[in-house]
Amino acid sequence: MTGLVHSVCVREGGGVPKLPLREARVGAEGIEGDKKRGARRAVIIYSLERIEGLREEGHPVVAPGSLGENILVEGLEWDSLAVGDRLRIGDALIELTGATAPCHIIADQFQDEDSGRVDHGLNPGWSRWCAAVLKEAVVTPGDAVSLVLS
Numbered sequence: 001m002t003g004l005v006h007s008v009c010v011r012e013g014g015g016v017p018k019l020p021l022r023e024a025r026v027g028a029e030g031i032e033g034d035k036k037r038g039a040r041r042a043v044i045i046y047s048l049e050r051i052e053g054l055r056e057e058g059h060p061v062v063a064p065g066s067l068g069e070n071i072l073v074e075g076l077e078w079d080s081l082a083v084g085d086r087l088r089i090g091d092a093l094i095e096l097t098g099a100t101a102p103c104h105i106i107a108d109q110f111q112d113e114d115s116g117r118v119d120h121g122l123n124p125g126w127s128r129w130c131a132a133v134l135k136e137a138v139v140t141p142g143d144a145v146s147l148v149l150s
């Protein structure tokens with residue numbers, strides 16, 4: 001399974017929308033310029049195809065960075081991802097540590113203000129993922145993304 005980085009987004013101090021950068025250093029504590037959330041939640045990753053799907057469902061303001069993701073990828077089989085999966089993103093290596101629980105901060109991105117649409121328990125395959133960084137590197141849009149088989 002392979003894909004590409006669509007965008008790398010941060011927001012100093014946290015919150016949304018996260019804004020796109022031309023490149024960003026992905027480190028063990030998070031992406032440079034973004035709020036630090038701890039090693040097991042260093043990076044939030046999401047799917048461009050899921051954002052497009054949400055827009056098609058009638059959530060027109062959902063856009064890259066608006067759901068708090070740091071790295072937006074395209075071309076991965078999103079429903080097949082699971083805790084423990086490792087992804088090589090350019091020269092970086094991350095490990096998925098858990099589905100990201102939706103919060104009130106992103107509620108206004110949804111037509112009905114129900115961020116549960118991206119809750120893994122309610123809608124498997126539609127959640128964002130938290131990840132730990134196993135190998136630090138600079139990541140840029142266009143970098144290859146691949147599932148690392150163990």
